[in-house]
Amino acid sequence: MSLPSKKIGSTKGKSLTNDRIEKLKVGNQDPTTRRIVTNNQKISDSSGLFVQVSKTGKKTFRYKYYSLEERNSKGIPKDKVVTIGTFSLNGDGIDSFTIEQARSKHRSEIALLKREGTDPQDKKIEEKKHSDALQAKEERTFKVLSLQWLEAQPFTDLHREKVVARLKGDCFPLMGNKPVHTIVREDIQAVADVIIARDSIDTAHRVIAWLGKIFEDAYFRRLTPVDPTVGILKRLPRAIRESHKAVVExxxxxxxxxxxxxxxxxxxxxxxxxxxxxxxxxxxxxxxxxxxxxxxxxxxxxxxxxxxxxxxxxxxxxxxxxxxxxxxxxxxxxxxxxxxxxxxxxxxxxxxxxxxxxxxxxxxxxxxxxxxxxxxxxxxxxxxxxxxxxxxxxxxxxxxxxxxxxxxxxxxxxxxxxxxxxxxxxxxxxxxxxxxxxxxxxxxxxxxxxxxxxxxxxxxxxxx
Known part of the structure; x- marks a missing residue:
């Protein structure tokens, strides 16, 4: 079980306001207490919520609480601190906060703590792990990896535009958001079939050749266990090539x-x-x-x-x-x-x-x-x-x-x-x-x- 701590060095009737926080600056006077603000000073609001001021001018909302489950060597409940976010007069309530938004988030997290016994710090650690896992998954999608591959190629700007156009038009709709290690031969064949269906056989050959290079790179980087493009290019129908028409009379x-x-x-x-x-x-x-x-x-x-x-x-x-x-x-x-x-x-x-x-x-x-x-x-x-x-x-x-x-x-x-x-x-x-x-x-x-x-x-x- 975890509980909020008492206010940190605050004085009754002197809770934080957006105007006061905006004026806080290390080395200057606090407009309310008339005391000089020091680096990393914590200025309290209520129920453990405080704003911490750094010499860079950054102001961060945090709150302090203690856990009954975790105690120090003397058996005293261990203090914990959770960061809410940075202060901004135009806070979005996600990464930046006004004092009102910070209080609201603080109350909701403390209420969850009291109701379910969920430790706020442990909850944030789990959320970060989940976020990191999602980001890693997103970074290994075909769309991300194909654009990384393209960036490394010595193509002219004109050719690069052509490759991007075909990736966006033919490949991303079918498998852009798929992790590369989940893409199979049938996915590659589906891309080829879509292009061939509009009688663009030459384009199909070029696109599958590009996909071969992309998956070769992914395989080399150990991002996929197999190259799903192997053998497909050879099985595509051959394009009937015509020479450029010309008048010679x-x-x-x-x-x-x-x-x-x-x-x-x-x-x-x-x-x-x-x-x-x-x-x-x-x-x-x-x-x-x-x-x-x-x-x-x-x-x-x-x-x-x-x-x-x-x-x-x-x-x-x-x-x-x-x-x-x-x-x-x-x-x-x-x-x-x-x-x-x-x-x-x-x-x-x-x-x-x-x-x-x-x-x-x-x-x-x-x-x-x-x-x-x-x-x-x-x-x-x-x-x-x-x-x-x-x-x-x-x-x-x-x-x-x-x-x-x-x-x-x-x-x-x-x-x-x-x-x-x-x-x-x-x-x-x-x-x-x-x-x-x-x-x-x-x-x-x-x-x-x-x-x-x-x-x-x-x-x-x-x-x-």
Missing amino acids: PDQLREVLLKLDASPSQLTVKTAMMLLPHVFVRQMELRFARWKDIDLESGLWILHKSKVKGRSIADPKMADKPKDYIVPLSRQVVEMLAKIKPFTCNSEFVFPGLDSITRPISNGSINVAMKRMGIIETTAHGFRSTARTLLSEKLDIPAFVIEPQMSHSTKGDKYGYQRGSFLAQRRAMVQVWSDYLDQLKVGEPDIASLKAKYEDLCLKFQKM
Whole structure:
């Protein structure tokens, strides 16, 4: 049995108030007693309740009681102290308290003590053990561990967003709150089935591969006795892959170019579509183009690559790979960029998003706009194949000039990714290519004069 103690050094009629507690400060006078407040001084309220003041300014409500079951060596009941919480004028009644809230909690705990004989200190110890157990259980859920795994990966921000989106969309609803050691093969298969049901087989392969990495990490950390993803990836249906559509016939390309010119799309999206046939970089590289990397006067774009053959440049295995390369820009491209710049609202991106200038246009913006224009013969990525084919077949541009412009490394050519690789020839090539596209839109290009112009420009740029 435990009982509350008497008041600690209090004076009748001088119980605590919020205003008085607020003014208590070590080294200053107590506004009620006019005595100097010392460090860790206990100032009583009633029935053992008191507030303790520290030199840091923290004021803590505690109460003192004694236990008849626990006695010291002299047989005297042992004093015990229980902490209620810190003082605050805006107390929430859980972690911080006003004097009224502290009294209420004190009375309820003492009443429980008298009614049931429950020791307040023992009760708090049990509550903490229970709370710690719940916290440990929560910290080992799939959701928590998967996000911890993701944080440790050398992914680009864009790739990280994709992984988070799939975890939140496909995995967390089914097993996010489950402790990892309780997740079984059927749970993983259920995730795969949901994704496959919407005909996203490629996505299913990627998600299950990520889950394999997450559970491999959990198994290594001894948080789960087995890896429930083993064998599932191999049993998923295979995705039917189609190559990117592309036009390689001049007449078809003419129709596509004229449709792009007539597009009613928003200015940034339309300009991005019109630029792609001229620069034929990857769609992601164009979307994330930044003004600080483009020199309109010299017609050069330093393209900082976020990926090399699908790998993040943060991957340690990519440490020896060059991270950027020079993309020469034709006169037509420079003119289009100069025209759009005043309308980008000082965004760092050349093609800012429609909803926010702090992000580029979305991943599907260009392809969606092309489909709305009735352009189904090619995709945005297909312009790379178009340029690669026609530059070689129509203008006789050698592969060692084309491939570096596309950031391809030709077989056996270790210089394919060098920033300045064949720069003079590539500057000549992009200008002749843009001229070819302009001539194609109005009729048959003058191939002979374009070839001659290429040779002249090569000599010109080599002397610069």
